[in-house]
Amino acid sequence: MTTGAARRLALAGWPVIVGLVAVLPWLGLNSATIRLVLLIAILSMVVSGLNLTLGYAGELALGQVPLYAAGAYTTGYLAINVIDDLLVCLLAAVAVAVLLGVVTGLPGLRLGGWALAITSFFVVLLIPSVVNIFGDRLGGLEGLNGIPVPTLLGSELGDNGFYVVVILVTAAWFAVFRNIVVSRHGAAFLVLKQSPVLATAIGTSPFATKVTVYALSAVPAGIAGCFIAYLDAYLSPLTFGLELAIVILAAAILGGATSVYGAIVGAAIMEIGPLRITVFDQYALVVYGAFLIAGGLLLRNGLAGVTERLGRKAAARLRRRSGPAGDAAPAEPPAAVTFPAVDGLALTVSGVSKRFGGNLAVDDVSFEAGPGRITALVGPNGSGKTTLMNLISGYYSLDGGTIRLGDQVISGLPAHQVARRGVGRTFQTPLIPQGLTVMDAIVTGRFARHRISLAESALRLPRHWKALDAERRTGRQIMESLGLARQAGTPAADLALGTRRMLELGRAIAGGSSLVLLDEVASGLDEDDIHGLVRVLTSMRDAGITILLVEHNFALVRALADTIVVLAEGRVIATGSPDEIASHPEVVQTYLGQGGEIAGTRVADELLDTEKADRA
Structure with a gap:
């Protein structure tokens, strides 16, 4: 079962x-x-x-x-x-x-x-x-x-x-x-x-x-x-004192704090056990403390967690007996990746500045990222790339300038409001919540632009079921495109790094984002993962999504980007096509190094050759 x-x-x-x-x-x-x-x-x-x-x-x-x-x-x-x-x-x-x-x-x-x-x-x-x-x-x-x-x-x-x-x-x-x-x-x-x-x-x-x-x-x-x-x-x-507070905490930990019915189990243990044994009255705090230590050290998510782990082991044994297929199968990105068409919106950054104390992290930066194109931000460490991404996302407030998405000014909005305007993003270190399956984690990307009230979900009203059906359809489509379909029920936090990065991409586009911000999305990936990543990003571009990419691997950027913006000390020092940037004297001296060495990993160089052939 x-x-x-x-x-x-x-x-x-x-x-x-x-x-x-x-x-x-x-x-x-x-x-x-x-x-x-x-x-x-x-x-x-x-x-x-x-x-x-x-x-x-x-x-x-x-x-x-x-x-x-x-x-x-x-x-x-x-x-x-x-x-x-x-x-x-x-x-x-x-x-x-x-x-x-x-x-x-x-x-x-x-x-x-x-x-x-x-x-x-x-x-x-x-x-x-x-x-x-x-x-x-x-x-x-x-x-x-x-x-x-x-x-x-x-x-x-x-x-x-x-x-x-x-x-x-x-x-x-x-x-x-x-x-x-x-x-x-x-x-x-x-x-x-x-x-x-x-x-x-x-x-x-x-x-x-x-x-x-x-x-x-x-x-x-x-x-x-x-x-x-x-x-x-x-x-x-x-x-209603401190002792009762400790009883409630002990019951939550023993039963399982991330469990619905674990609350009943924990309450039953406390009511039938320590609260019924009068000889423990004078040692109550010691007994409850022992319960908390034992539950915290020995039971991850309490008895509910033990039951869940036993169920997973039993299910894994059944899958092994029935064949190799199942949630444990590795991700296999398909040769052809397709995403539904998206009405991408142009990102316009005009005269943006940001100070941290006396440090001018971003200095009068202006550029445009168009829909259906990959615009890359490159530059040495400390050049302001991640700061600029956080300004666009709304995590930092601007000291000067404006940021527009299409016709809307998004600078000055709280970060969650920026996301609701159609901005998705990934992070340098993938942020994947514990307790969610791959399917669940991907469809969280729909929360920004497809909202359902708490009452509708709690009472299972029709709009809840309609939204759930749409989430499942979107989730299945994205998982199939990313090669994650067989891992739909796998705990998302247990995935390998490359698969978690793919999951973050799926989450970023699940709500139909017009703009996706990718922060070092290829970092730590092996050769196979990078090949799969390139296929996915190319398909996202073909679907019409506006993509802003921060990446240190210049050979990979050169293979993927339509436009490259080079930052140094918070300022834009060059903007142009990959070939123009690769031969730009100031870029070579500031970022690529003397001699203009632009070769990256072997796989990135192969991708560069493949991309050139495709464009030809």
Whole structure:
């Protein structure tokens, strides 16, 4: 059975599992066991919120406890003083938790790593003080007593009714959670986790993505807070302390931080294990610390990761028995590479300048890159090539001049907005997110110009399915053109360097980019990879894409480029055809070296001879 088939089987079995758990009270289980199931469900929702921020988005925002407390105290206050309706209290708890989640997540827009984690833990320590400020309204340090039995639409819920509501709402949340993380939005979270720079390159705003993650992760915490308030009918600020924060973190790591259902497994381990063994009460922090160390060192992505690796090994054994074909087969770029026609747009750089302190990195640079042509930027190290690429991409702001794509001025726009205007790019070191397959990684390039709302993906509305179908068609077409079709389900980060560079090219053009920026795309490639790269770039040019290439291998540039722009000390010293540049006296002296030696690797020289023959 393949991994995909196993996932489909698990998905089909989810309603059956939920149905069986929902009827447990009628199967003769005692009240203590029923309560344990409820506690697992409630804790699993809080853990799932941490999985979103930490596991998928890579944000060390560990503030689930304050969100959980906010949902609980909102419910307790409303049920006692305003209205005792589970639906009303649930919606209010979620609203307050989301608001608090965004507010407490704001440091994450500036901070990162452990600075953000420490800030999150500091908010946890404030909970008793905040509760005490409100005095009798929230019970103060003595706790909030007298939370009534919940009602739903005017009818009182008995113990069994409340249990069923908790199980069904938990199941519904996990269905939504799964829909989000296996959609383009989940892929965008993983891209942000890999690199904010890459996130902007595919057209997503790191700011907006982080705010979305903070708000979304607060939803299950608010729901869980509502349920725990009604379950215990009593709230103490001491419950929502540092120890609970460590329990949630341990559950996430043990179950698998980048796993949907790992949150349930981790919560079950913590509720059935350490939280049930009273002898460990005085050693709780030591026990939880041991769980964190063991999970972090021995279990990559927790028990979910172990299960996934075992599934891959089993699938690999099945493939070996059935024959050599499969995802493990090496990439074999086809002899003929074709891409659909693209309406390329001219890139016009006019008088662009950029200073870093007292250093003038780019000095009054002007040139034009036309559609259906390869324009190369060459020059010695420190000449301003990469700085210029970053100015075009929007990563740096200009100190002077303008940059246009077609009729649009793109200078001054944020990087993600530049990507949405039709600018794709690759990087010197390929940026490939962990957790995405080759197919998934390529179609992230469509996020810039083909947008679907979070609600449409979470609820699987028609536009989601339409977009998914278009993504799969585009992904298959690009993979076939790049020779990656047999690796569609392979983890993208596991590919060889040459194959990852091909994948980056596929991602850069997946959204129909009018302009593609290639930063040393041939670096580190072997002879076969370079031959495949030349075929792909030639086909991209023939499709009408505007290509701006930064490359140190002059022989390769001479074989590929239609126009070469030579930079030195931030200034343009020559612009012309490959033959003109190769014989330009200043270029020979500044860049190619005395004597004008332009020979590169053997394969580049062969490509130069082939290109000359083709042009003749």
